[in-house]
Every structure is written in structure tokens, then in C-alpha cells.
Amino acid sequence: MAMARVGAVAVLAVVAWTSPAAAEIESAPVITDRTRATLVAGEGTLVPGEDLRIGLRLQLKPGWHTYWRNPGDSGEPAAVTLHVVGSDVKGPDVWPMPERIDMAGIVSYGFHGDVVLITTVPSSAALTAKPALQIEAEASWLVCEKVCVPETGRFTLSLPAGSTAPPRPTTTLTPLSQVPPVPKAVFARTGQGWSLRIRTSSLDVPDDSVVEAYFFPERGDLIDHSAPQALRRQGGEIVLDMTPAQVATDPPSELRGVLSITGRRQDGKQATLRVDLVAQPASEGR
């Protein structure tokens, strides 16, 4: 998953977080009244020289939700510790695009339904040194509906090492990457808050067709998650004006997060894109 970091923005196509393909390896489940939790890996994803992605899969009962890396105004993100070849790897570090969950005006960022939260294990020779890789894990997560319930689980998974590198089947754990020109995004602190400007000319959704946009920042102390974000369109770019959080913070050196943008594509269809942004501070005079 390549992300350009300097003065540019990385774009990932929407990852299809549908039910896992049949070719997935799943641990024994941890089951509660609300949740069926497993550790999952895509078959054929243990390939020499490549990072390994292990998912915490949470299948939640209708009405229940869990939280994104920035949970918004309430809640708490899941935490995973993988024990792999004698090391601990903490995650998750790769998350689906969240939803805004509005409870009487208080907004959290999270997920309903069936969600897979990924922890990336950096590649090393040790991963494929043996015919099978044993992974143990502990995880904790919070599920809420009208009440909140913290849950935990322990999992084990055994992955066969790939002897060759077969064509990788696409599973829920393989983000699809596209390589369009990368849009630029800059941010600035204005009198009223944070202003985020994104050049949309290279996205598949031209700025004059954008009907809705929302920015989910990774940091939880920057914006007021419960306030609306005002959208403007101006000549090849969109601007989101966001209310600041009450907590005073030093201005960040970059603004990382996920932009959800809904508009009409070139083919005439309305679509919602996920755009992973690393916005840079606006330079003077812009």
C-alpha cells in the first residue's frame, strides 16, 4: 500500500469490505451476545518478502457499532496485539472508511455490521522460515448500542507459508490500489476553525459534481466531531471548513485522515469515494 507523503495526497480506492471470500483462513470464534469475533488471513497472503496482513473480524448484531481509530466524541478504538515469531505487533493500523454515528447530536466514528480491522506484520524471513506460521493474538474492542460493552478475545491462527508467489486472489484483506494522479490537499487554521482544500481535478468525481464531503481526521483532538463541515466548491477544488475542538492543541505539521466524497462520476453514476489524505500546511499567500 503505497502512500506518497510529501506535499501530496495518497489515494486508495474503496476497499470492498464485504463478507470474506471463501479462500480465507479464520480462527475459532469468540462469541458474545452481540459479536462474533475471529482472526482472519487471506489464503495465499503469507508470501516471502511481503508484509503480512492479519484481520480482526467483528460481526456485530444489527444496531451495534464499534469504533474507528479516532472514535469521535465517545467510545474507544479496538486494540490488537499479535504474537508472531517471538515479537509483539500492535494494531490495528489499516481501517475501513468509518461512518458518522449520530446519537442525539453527539457524533462518533465507527462501523456497523461486519468489519475487518487489519494489523500489518512487517515482512521478515522468519515469517516464512517454517511450513506453517503460528499467530496468537489478544484483542479488545468496544461495542455500543444503547449501552456500551467492552469485549476481549484471544485467538490463534496457523498459516501455511507460500512456497512460490502465486497470483494473489483478491480478498477483503487486499486493498485495491489505483494509480491516478495524486490530488494535492492543504490545510490552514482560520479564525473559525480548520479549512481543508483538496484539488479534485484528478479524482474521478469532478468538483462541480460533488454533493457531499466529510473529513475524518486521524487525530481526535483537532475538530469538533459533532459539528457539521461546511463544503464549498471553487474552481477545481473543494474546501471543507471544520469547527475546531475545544481542546487547545499545537497546529499539526500535517493533517492525516480519510475524506469521504460523494459526487457524479464521468460515467454519470453517483459514487462515494474514499480518499486517504495527508494534507500539508497551506503556504503563505495561498
Next chain:
Amino acid sequence: MASSALFTRRTSLLVLGGAASSLALPGIVFAKPQVSAAAPAFSGVGSDGKPYKLADYRGKTVVLEWTNHECPYVGKHYRSGNMQALQKDAAAGGVVWLSVISSMPDSQGYVSAAQANDLTKARNAVPAAVLLDADGIIGRAYDARVTPTMAVIDAKGTLIYIGGIDSIRSTDLADVPKATPYVKDALRQHAAGQPIAQPVTQAYGCTIKYKPTA
């Protein structure tokens, strides 16, 4: 995959033409209390049936503690004894501690007056009073969004602290001694005549189950 629940009814304003005029955000549900400014006035009823209002406490430091006994984040601070210890220290220092329950009827945390009194006894809590704020008026006046949320008001009625109880967002009791105790520090600094080092912090916890606004 687009989520239909992605955008709420309060969707983004769309301003065509890109005019860089001043921003007009739609009406925000919460007031924005400011530290170093007058704390929002309130009046409410306690679980003892008596009326309580902020103006009654000129001359005293007041702590407001939003609580929901069914929230695991509140549970962390009560099961560990942390909240009760803070309440006890406050009382010893002449600080008036008011617990506030802003859950709407039949929601998590909502209790009748009798139940609130039973809870106070059962968990050995020692607030000066428990305010029953089922309409959410006090909560919204202070922009309280989660439990626990804490506010401290000085003897002149100025808001001097608002935010979380401490620095570690978790339900794990083991984190209580590891966290920076924001409220404890604020009260100690204030009592010593020192400025409060961190007067605004991010609260963590369970969403307050407010009555929806119209």
C-alpha cells in the same frame, strides 16, 4: 462501498461560487462554555427533592460530574474507588461536588430519585447532591457529551476546568493510577492559588443519552 449511514440529517452546507465570506454554520446543538468566562448558569432538582442552582454557590468551588452508573468508563472510576476518593477530598476542602445525570428517561444511566440515592449509598459515593437532569438542560449547557465529563467552577462563578477526569481512554481499572489525574490536579492547583496547567482536556466515555432535540 458507500455506507448509507455515512451522512446524518445534518449534512454539509453547500455554498456555490466559492465566496470567501465568513462562515455560517448551521445552529449547533451544544452551547460552548469557555474556560475563564462565566460558567453557564443552571438550576435543577436533586435526588433529595431539593432545588439546586449554581448561583447558590458563590463563594465556593463547585465540581460537576456527569455520571451514568451503567457506563463502563464511569464504572472504572467507581470500582477503583477513584471517584469516591476525589469526592471525599473535595468535601474536606470545602468544594461542592454535584453529580449530574443527563440521561433521558428509560435510557442507560437514567434513574429515579430513589434509585439515585440507593446508588450513591451502594457505591459509597459522597457527592453533595445528585442532580436529575433528564431533560438534558444542564448537560447541554455545559456541552457534556460523554460520561464521565467534569467541570470545575470557582468561587466567582468562573469556569476554570472542563473535560475528562484523567488522561487514559480505557475501561481498565489498572489505568487509573497510570493516568494524569486532570481533575485532581486542577483542584489542587486551584486550592494553592496556582493557574490550572491543563484547563481543557478531551473527555472520554459513553455518549450521554440525551433526549433528542426537535
